[in-house]
Amino acid sequence: MKWGLGIGLGALTLGLVGAYLIGANGMLAWARGSTWGAARAGYYNGWSMMGPAPYATGTVTSASGMRLGDTVPTDASVDRRTRTITFHTQAVHLTVVMSPMNEPDLTFRIAGLVNPAVVVPSGAKVVVTVVNADADMWHNWALTPAQPPFPYMAMMASGMMFGGIASVPLPPATSTKMPVNSVSFTAPGVGTYTYLCDTPGHAEKGMYGVFKVT
Numbered sequence: 001m002k003w004g005l006g007i008g009l010g011a012l013t014l015g016l017v018g019a020y021l022i023g024a025n026g027m028l029a030w031a032r033g034s035t036w037g038a039a040r041a042g043y044y045n046g047w048s049m050m051g052p053a054p055y056a057t058g059t060v061t062s063a064s065g066m067r068l069g070d071t072v073p074t075d076a077s078v079d080r081r082t083r084t085i086t087f088h089t090q091a092v093h094l095t096v097v098m099s100p101m102n103e104p105d106l107t108f109r110i111a112g113l114v115n116p117a118v119v120v121p122s123g124a125k126v127v128v129t130v131v132n133a134d135a136d137m138w139h140n141w142a143l144t145p146a147q148p149p150f151p152y153m154a155m156m157a158s159g160m161m162f163g164g165i166a167s168v169p170l171p172p173a174t175s176t177k178m179p180v181n182s183v184s185f186t187a188p189g190v191g192t193y194t195y196l197c198d199t200p201g202h203a204e205k206g207m208y209g210v211f212k213v214t
Ligand SMILES: [Cu+2]
Pocket: 106, 138, 139, 140, 197, 198, 199, 202, 207
């Protein structure tokens, strides 16, 4: 693992499978649930019926989690002035750290930038590794065609993304470990999309960024 992640391939693989499996059930759960709690319970119940665990995550140490938020991905260029990360190949590996303590609350940190624009080529195979650095909140990373501003229930407003391009929500970090999982997908057609956290209120308060397919 070129990032020196302290997690096994097994955990990552589980995360990927989970991300795929959660799609259809996640949508049903959202349709059923009248509250976030009910929706989330449905989310996990659906997963439990199909998978080996309520959710599949690994952890990284807090130190490596923070480093991952500053890591510039391979085959990408970073423009710090425009806060844009542009990938140049069909193999996109993006690492996202959510709400690190040294940043404004409810933000994504990618390659040392806060909520940067991410640009990928059409048809790229995208793997997003997601780390929750927040000590007291759940977060996830999801892709949607919807545009800001977002309401409190961003997920409801935008539909269930593209049939579930969303990482399974990650629990808060502890004092020494940060939960991590991943989501993989093929980049959708050329256009401008939004990545966001679908925990209610988070996208509304600014936890999102531009995801552009060129
Ligand atoms: Cu969030």
